Amino acid sequence: MRRRIISLTVLAALVATVLFALPLGIAVMKYYHDDATTGLERAADAAALAVSHELSAGLTPEVPPPADEDEAETEVGVYSPEGRLLAGHGPAAGGPIERQAASATVDVVTGTEGDDLVLAVPVLSGSRVTGVVRAALPESTLTLRIALTWHGMAGLGIVAIGASWLMARRFTTRLVRPLEELAAAAGQLGAGDFTARSPRAGIAEIDRVGEALDATAARIAETLERERAFSAEASHQLRTPLTGLRLQLEAALETPDADPRAAIRAGIASADRLERTIEDLLALGRERRAPRAELALDALLEEVRQAGEALLAPHGRTLRITRQDPPPARVAAAAVRQVLGVLLDNAATHGRGTVTLVARDAGGALAIDVADEGPDLGETDPFATAAAGHGIGLRLARSLAEAEGGRLRLSRPDPPTFTLLLPTDEPGGERNDSPRSTRSVQ
Structure with missing residues (x-):
């Protein structure tokens, strides 16, 4: 009985943890993806503001370093409307994302190029596109962040299941010990010792059984004595x-x-x-x-x-x-x-x-x-x-x-x-x- 109660408790904790962790894991993945997109957009907007004057004047732009340490792994590059890298980091020739941004039909273009998550914004001077700012983050970095969070969640789940196991052992001992003592008292009663009394466990249901057993023992002893x-x-x-x-x-x-x-x-x-x-x-x-x-x-x-x-x-x-x-x-x-x-x-x-x-x-x-x-x-x-x-x-x-x-x-x-x-x-x-x-x- 002790092992069965512990197993059922751990199984219930495991099922509850899994049912809670699955949607939470999906939410974490979506959160990091949205957070990365927001960071890329923030870095691209900052770079576009910094290079817009040079591009309008036909000068070679200079890409400022990232202002936020969380954006240190973000690659920022400035491209000409024709897709040629002018400054910063990125491929020498722009891809479809940069070309789509250069068309000035959308404000922000996001997508995946190779192993990078890419976001591109056009740099405008009036209605004329003077360049494109490309911000990219390696997919491995995003995957690592998600994996670390999932591992932390898994660790917390293991801790929760372990705590459930320890609590189940403790409460099972408290629950089973009175039953074992009750069984021992019943065994003494069956062996003819009608003075045997069951101890009180502080659990109302078990105490009622003990009281009924004690009353039965007293009645049997009284009946035998009378007979x-x-x-x-x-x-x-x-x-x-x-x-x-x-x-x-x-x-x-x-x-x-x-x-x-x-x-x-x-x-x-x-x-x-x-x-x-x-x-x-x-x-x-x-x-x-x-x-x-x-x-x-x-x-x-x-x-x-x-x-x-x-x-x-x-x-x-x-x-x-x-x-x-x-x-x-x-x-x-x-x-x-x-x-x-x-x-x-x-x-x-x-x-x-x-x-x-x-x-x-x-x-x-x-x-x-x-x-x-x-x-x-x-x-x-x-x-x-x-x-x-x-x-x-x-x-x-x-x-x-x-x-x-x-x-x-x-x-x-x-x-x-x-x-x-x-x-x-x-x-x-x-x-x-x-x-x-x-x-x-x-």
Whole structure:
């Protein structure tokens, strides 16, 4: 790319120089030719004035030296009307130019004789031609002047092209170096280094590309970090149905005389819940932006009741589910199901007694409380990784709730009560205040 930019710049400078130099060269040639003709006419007129008196008197004229140094190479000669050289420099016999001037039909006659540019003017005494003044300049002198000027123009053109080459190298380095650094940053990003950042070059277009690349690197790093954390926390979430399945199988082994079909049915149900958990986690692991359907709360609570009873029954504990006029919400059922699964598992593992789940209206939000009769949590933060073992699953549940625009918090430490708040589907949190029945599911 560097070589291509330099080549194109030099080529553009060369084309511009040639296109400018051609008409200028022609203009220079015409200028020198006109200037030489003017000089010859000036020298001839001066000589004609100087010799007009001698010619009128029939005396031999004396040609004065040129007054201008630029006319030093000009040959001036005085001829008789018959074409014979009387004084000065020139051929002994005049040519057609001198004869034409002697006819007194024109004031000035110009032309080329041999290798000379010639100009002739008649010398008059009244209406009578007394002589002809011939001024001549060698064509080689005129050609040399034109050639020297053209060489100077060519030198300036070469200097201009060389300057264009140097400037192209300088600006190409300034342009290409940021692109090379940008490519290096992209290579580091492709190699997995998401901390790589592209430097700023001070060129708006390249800086915008760098900013876009940096934003992409940050998003990729954030996405990978989120997926890694989600995978670690999801693996903890899968242990709950596996633990329930294991307890059911161990209970069946301890009672070999019991009907195995009940244990098999319970194992299949636990396997179904495990499969459903995996499907939920995979669905929630994808970044979905489609509008959510309205949460089917009754069906969800029934699934939670079955999972909770399977989890608590081996410990001789019960689950109590109550609805208190809950408003509708548009959230992912998989997310709510997994959050409640974490809370039930937490209550089964760390709590005691009956577990109570209440779905209620929280002033424009759907609130689901999960409480048990366990010990007071005091100042403990159950969402932090601690020796008590709360952290991983509860952190996953909180992240799932926040992804749905909700919140999960410890609303009361004694008895331990966790509250899941989910936004309603109506603007501004308004809802229909028609009474709903309050019922319990045992």
